[in-house]
Amino acid sequence: MDYHDLLAGLGEGSAHPGGFEATVQLLDSLSLPSRSQILEVGCGTGRTACHLARHDYRVTAVDLHRGMLEKAVRRARRERLDIRFIQADATALPFPDDRFDVVFVESVTIFTRWRAALSEYKRVLKPGGLLIDREMILSGRKTEIMSHKLKQFYGIRTLASINRWKRRLRQSGFTAITVHEHSRSMGRWGVDHDPYREMDMTLLEDERVQRMSGMNDRLLAKYGKRLGYAVIEAKVPLRNE
Numbered sequence: 001m002d003y004h005d006l007l008a009g010l011g012e013g014s015a016h017p018g019g020f021e022a023t024v025q026l027l028d029s030l031s032l033p034s035r036s037q038i039l040e041v042g043c044g045t046g047r048t049a050c051h052l053a054r055h056d057y058r059v060t061a062v063d064l065h066r067g068m069l070e071k072a073v074r075r076a077r078r079e080r081l082d083i084r085f086i087q088a089d090a091t092a093l094p095f096p097d098d099r100f101d102v103v104f105v106e107s108v109t110i111f112t113r114w115r116a117a118l119s120e121y122k123r124v125l126k127p128g129g130l131l132i133d134r135e136m137i138l139s140g141r142k143t144e145i146m147s148h149k150l151k152q153f154y155g156i157r158t159l160a161s162i163n164r165w166k167r168r169l170r171q172s173g174f175t176a177i178t179v180h181e182h183s184r185s186m187g188r189w190g191v192d193h194d195p196y197r198e199m200d201m202t203l204l205e206d207e208r209v210q211r212m213s214g215m216n217d218r219l220l221a222k223y224g225k226r227l228g229y230a231v232i233e234a235k236v237p238l239r240n241e
């Protein structure tokens with residue numbers, strides 16, 4: 001069992017800094033035009049995708065993890081929402097160029113080969129389209145052992161500072177890069193009630209889960225102070241820009 005199997009099993013609905021409340025606040029502040037075509041990359045158990053669909057957006061959502069997607073599909077069915085869910089890799093999106101108005105990502109790009117992911121986000125966005133990405137960032141010193149341990153346990157492939165992410169987005173062809181939220185710490189993740197959470201109860205007695213929970217606590221105690229998060233918005237230039 002890896003970290004994402006654990007999240008999927010626990011049915012975690014908002015596995016990102018700030019939790020669901022931060023997502024709702026962010027979307028309120030963005031006021032995206034209604035009926036926008038939105039692609040959520042790394043949708044997990046589909047809580048954000050459902051929130052978007054409830055607010056009159058046309059939503060497509062992808063995730064690599066089958067268990068996550070199964071729960072996402074059931075969540076949308078229970079809420080009677082029309083969302084297209086597809087099992088796909090952020091670095092090889094199964095969509096034509098210029099397909100979406102918005103690509104929405106929360107705590108996913110750090111687990112991918114970032115160059116390929118950013119290039120795919122840009123390719124599937126229409127000219128003028130918007131990328132919104134909330135990711136854990138590096139806010140202190142990084143050591144090799146820290147990168148190794150975070151990769152080994154969480155599967156994190158890239159940990160970069162906010163300025164480095166901005167450079168990466170620029171290099172990938174994005175423009176108008178703005179930071180919506182930036183915190184040098186991971187902050188508190190509000191625990192809120194997710195009415196459609198599906199938790200595999202057997203996990204509560206699984207020794208592997210207890211071991212993983214202990215490891216999670218130890219890693220956060222050791223490295224948490226060097227980790228923060230940011231929400232970055234970036235635009236695909238219009239053809240004449």
Ligand SMILES: C[S@@+](CC[C@H](N)C(=O)[O-])C[C@H]1O[C@@H](n2cnc3c(N)ncnc32)[C@H](O)[C@@H]1O
Binds near residue numbers: 012042068088091106
């Ligand atoms: C920390 S969880 C966040 C899930 C969801 N965005 C949320 O905020 O609850 C990371 C998600 O990214 C997915 N993921 C990781 N690597 C991926 C990839 N290369 N392509 C698509 N999804 C990926 C995982 O399966 C998992 O659902």
